[in-house]
Structures are given as structure tokens and as C-alpha cells.
Amino acid sequence: MSALRAEGLVKRYGQNTVLCGVDLVVESGQVVCVIGPSGSGKSTLLRCLNLLERPDEGRVFLGDDEITAPRAPVDAMRQRMGMVFQSFNLFPLKTALGNVMLAPVKVRGMPRQASREKALDLLARVGLADKADEHPARLSGGQQQRVAIARALAMDPDVMLFDEVTSALDPELVKDVLGVMRELAQGGMTMVVVTHEMGFAREVGDHLVFMDEGAIVEQGDPRDVLGAPRQERTQRFLSKVL
């Protein structure tokens, strides 16, 4: 059974159709990378998966449960999907530790002490054990993004969604963040990664999706799609970015 499945997603903003019937299947433990030119709808697709954007048509299943169902417990289901954003979106008034602890304590009702230990573990895992008491403003972009990953992991999600998480980073900081994501993937985490990092998609991705103009143009094994794209639009895009 798939970990995450989208069927026929359509999203419109006024006259503008950003997703025109997208299907996506993510198997458990799989890393699916989504690439495509800006404005192709890849971020919207990702945001439709945890209903930060509500699709106008189509359905999204997390395991057996449909999050787009009329009375679906959306908040509870979002706990099972971690999300990391391009602009980090850390909570500025809380320390790195506070950011990671908050949701387990407030949403899940986890005891503070246990949550604290878990948060420290996670910060250590992303290489920031020594930054636990710093506020986001005092961290570099790469450090902030790794805190954001730890924050999402603190809810023990079944799936992690990454929305161009390295696009706002200086080149030398990208490596640390990708390193953390690579370790996560090797640990068996199910991931959907919207990215411009073709190297990451090739080496870590199990499946690659190329989107253009709100639709999936081509998908398959990353080495095949990147090495020998069959569609003309994929070839044109890759010739520009590689």
C-alpha cells in the first residue's frame, strides 16, 4: 500500500489553473523528487498534499485515510506529514530547542521532560546540539533549515514534505541541509522533495517527477529521466539547468 497518494488534483486561482489533474503515488520508504521550471505547480502540488492549499478537485490519501474527505480530521492527519519550507518559518520568539519541542508538547500532550530529551536528540542528529538555546535570528540559514527539519521530525511523521528547502540558502550552506536529508532517506523516511538540486535527485531520489504547466510531463527512475529524457519539454528544461 502506498504511503501517500494523490488522484486527479486540480487547483485554480481565479482564471489561472496551476494544477490540472495531477496523480502521484509515493510508496513507503520512497524518496520522490519533483522538479520543473518555476511556476510549473510543483510547490502547489506539495502544499495540496497536506492541505495548506485545498485542491479544487481530486483526492489525497495518507495511507488508507483520505485527507480530502469532507469530515477528515485534517489537523490530526497533518501531524503524520512533516513539512519543511523554503523560508524556514521557524518561530522567532522560541529557541531552537523551543521550536522543536513545541508541537509534541502542545499538540500531542507529550511531557515536557521527554519532549526536551527527544528534541535534543533530534538537534544532535541534524548537527546542532550546541545551538539548542539560540534563537533563530542568531542562526545561519543552513542551521535554521536544519532546526526546521528537526522540528518536523519531532512529530514522528510518516511522510516528510520538502518545499525547495535549499533555494534560499547560500551555496556553501546547502550541503549540510542536503546531508541531513540524505541521512533521513537512508534511514527509510518516506519523502517528497520539491527541488532544484539535480545531484540530490539523482543520487538520493528513488523516483523523479518532472512537472510543467501544472501537469506531470515525465516520471521514472531519476537516472533515466535525467540521463535520457524522452519528452521534449524535459529535455529543454534539463538543458537549461544541468
Next chain:
Amino acid sequence: MREFFNQFFDFGTARPYLGSLAKGFWVTIQIAFLAEAICLALGLVLAVMRRFRVEPNRPLAARVGARLVRALAITYINVFRGVPALLVLLAMFASFPFLPIPVVQDLTEYQIGFIGLGVVYAAYVAEVYRAGIDSVDRGQTEAARSLGMSGGQAMRLIVLPQAVRRVLPPLMNDFIALSKDVALVSVISVNDVVFEARAAQAQTFNATSLTIAGLFYLGFTLPLTWVLDWLITREERRTTRGIITP
């Protein structure tokens, strides 16, 4: 020239009234803080009501309910920002003793004074809070929701703490305006500093008591202004980067 000066600065004549003026100013201060407490709390409720939304997958009744909540807040804010505070005070003062409502009909002028001002200023304060709520980046709410927080939790735990911090200067500004509007309660026969100053003036035909009332006010509002300036510079320092500071 001398008469002109004496009319405002004849402290010898005003001296016997200094005690009652001080007592009056104590009443002014009390009403200012009580009204401020009411408008800070009520304003926050109104601002959150004005931004109240439910998920689009909720039943129709919930969505209509949310719209009603917003309409209620907007109506309140527009009405109380649109009528003079004095009119509200007079209307409450004139009508409350005759209303068959247990607690309301027994309210004293003093209580009507701070409740009335609190109710009026809540409308202004609500808009200040709302500006603060709107100034918090959408990404903050999205991050909170993506972690499984409800809309209410995201508002309470993430958005409001940032919003309130940002609007401290304008809230302070409204508090200064409110403290000056406490003078209005003298019209509904609350013995605040203005009431006492007018009483003294009526007996002495000398305006020095009014000057003293003004000095009392300045002794209160000027420090508040300094706190306000300090809040603003602190906020600037926090939000502007770089070494060049004005």
C-alpha cells in the same frame, strides 16, 4: 499682562484646592488603568473574532457561524470608532439606572466611566491588534498548521505573541489617548481631576486649578511618551540590520 499671568499661574489662590485636585487625579489614573484593562482584553477578543475562520471542509453551519462572528466584530468596531466617546458615556449614564437589568442598573458613575471608555477604546485597540496579526508572516501559521496545530492553537501560540510584541508602541499610543479622554467622565459627574479643577475654578474665578490639572496630566503622559519612544527605538534596533543607526 499681570492679570493674564495671574489667571493661569496664581498658585496662592489655587493652593487650598491642591488636595482635592490630587485626589481627583488619583481617580483619573484609576479610571485610565481600569479602562485600559478592559479595552486590551476586549480589543484582543474583537481582533481575533475579526480574523476568525473555519476550514472550508466544515459543515455549512460552522462556516455561516464564522461569518457571523466576523460580522459582529466588524459592526462593533465600526460603531464604536464612529461615535464620540462622550456620547457613549452620556447614553450609559442617562439610561443605565432605568434599565431592568440587575447589575447594570446599580453601576456607579465611576464604574460607568471606566466601562464606557474601555468599551469605546476596545474598538481602536482591536484594529491595532488586527494590524499586528496581519503583519505576522503567513509562513508562521503554515508552519504551525503543518505540525498539526489547530487554527486556534496557531493563533494563540504562534501568531498572537509576535503580533502583540510588534504593536506595543501603537498600544501605548492609544493608552495615552485614552488617559486624556478620561477627562470626559467629569461630564457624568465623576470627580476626576477635571471635575475638581472646574469646581475650584468656579469658586475662585481663576483658572490656575485647570493649569494644575494640566500639569498633573503632563506628569503622567510625558513619562508614557518616553516609554513609547524607547519602545519604538528598541523595535527599530531589533528589526534594522547593519551598523548604520540613525
